[in-house]
Amino acid sequence: MTISETGDLLTAQRRAFHEGLIEHEWLLPARAAMLLGLGPKSVAVYDGLVALIAITARDLFAAEVTPVRFPPIFAVGMLERTGYVASFPQLLGTINSFLGGPSEYRELIAEYDRGGDWQAMLDTTGLALVSAACHPLFAHLEGSTADAGKLYELTGECFRHEPSEDPMRLMSFRQREYVRLGTEIQAKEHRRQWLEIAQQLFAQLQLPVDVVPANDAFFGRGGAMLAANQLETEAKFEIVTEVYEGTQTAISSTNFHGDHFGRDFAIALEDGSVAQSACIGFGMERVVLALANRHGLKLDEWPAGVLTLLGIQK
């Protein structure tokens, strides 16, 4: 096959998968809203996965599990401090609103009524969409002494501005994350443990996966260097599965941050050294849809063991 034929095949597979997911109400189209919703089957599998991972975490780490939750928005300064503006400007989202008084309101509404560019009359709010689920946690821990005995558990809504027809690439998606801060050894051990736990979970769910070293798609200045550095230091591993024939899609990833966030947010250890950190994130919609792809679009025909594991009754 030529490269173009491979591309055509991939596009055709994506379209067929997308159409199937909508026909069987895994995904809910909403033309006016532009974004897809999750239907009852997706919600059932999603909630089952959250519970399964939570129970696994508690079996292994008991009272260390520390559930926290942050909003889908934070200060725009967070995009600056985490290096996101320089590295991923094409993915970020900042938030504008109307900050004027009555006379500006009259102008806004006049522009709006004539179908004009009313958005040009809005102002920046100093807020942005959260880019990675664990970033607000580091903001919360700023200036504190890290407790290596805590395993943070959170679900975060993430935004990445990359419009796509591929149901495996949503602009707004949820990451279920487990984060540990501590020494380099503790952070790396967290990554090792969770790569293993995640692989066992996917095996139980009868979803074939591979683990591969990976890098983020850094943009512009120093991008190639940053990406190469991630690969060299094995900072990022992805758990991938074959949703489309011949290609691998990441459904989970582990990141060893070194002292990146510890330094940026002045988080120390008890001995005064800078805290290191690592996280694992499950791309929840991707896992749900990869399972639908693997086990079929009719949920009641899924393997009985998988349904039991997810707490779903036929």
Add this chain to the structure above:
Amino acid sequence: MTISETGDLLTAQRRAFHEGLIEHEWLLPARAAMLLGLGPKSVAVYDGLVALIAITARDLFAAEVTPVRFPPIFAVGMLERTGYVASFPQLLGTINSFLGGPSEYRELIAEYDRGGDWQAMLDTTGLALVSAACHPLFAHLEGSTADAGKLYELTGECFRHEPSEDPMRLMSFRQREYVRLGTEIQAKEHRRQWLEIAQQLFAQLQLPVDVVPANDAFFGRGGAMLAANQLETEAKFEIVTEVYEGTQTAISSTNFHGDHFGRDFAIALEDGSVAQSACIGFGMERVVLALANRHGLKLDEWPAGVLTLLGIQK
């Protein structure tokens, strides 16, 4: 007391409550992120509430319960079609991102490096933050025939740009909603049923509440008229509780929409008439914090019956 003394007292109460919630880790401060997170106690009560309401819904409505879920963002056109731009411009949030190529990136990064206004170099994305949890559902149902036998259940992250020191007024919050479409009688019956269910739930949770007719804080053109109309037609009821002495805070509300969304999104009934609709929304963070205010900041000292109801073990 003079009005100013009352205001001072309210401010002092809000501050004391805020500080207590942070000291006992119900809320997680995150200075750099600007927004508050939820700590382990809040997450436990939040998840317990979601489960309690879900079980109640299934006991009463069985297979009618239809869980769906939508992202926290949607097309900016939704703010136009739901009348939000005209009615609540000061609360909305639109999303900008970097849409340029390599040369624009160089300009962006130069501006960013000199601490300049890099946000001015972003473009509109056509996306906005969801303003009310049920709006994306109407976009999904656009052009369809409504099924009055479905009770839609969803959690939606909502954004309202109203910065405040009051922990009962978050800019980003979650609404747990139940929505019914049908005839006027069916929609009003939904509202009647759920006002009763919600009051029973709060009674079980030992939280004293009142039900009051209410109106939204419409802005500008026709605002007073729209608000008066809501009150006259008893379109909106709020369930309120006393968090701060002498004032009532809404923790839940029911809305009878009439044929507003049915008309705007061309949703019909089987006989060809326009679908009417109603919803109940629980302001989840508000309910959690109102319970913390009522039963105390030490979760293990809450009434045993309330903890059991929420599935929380001491």
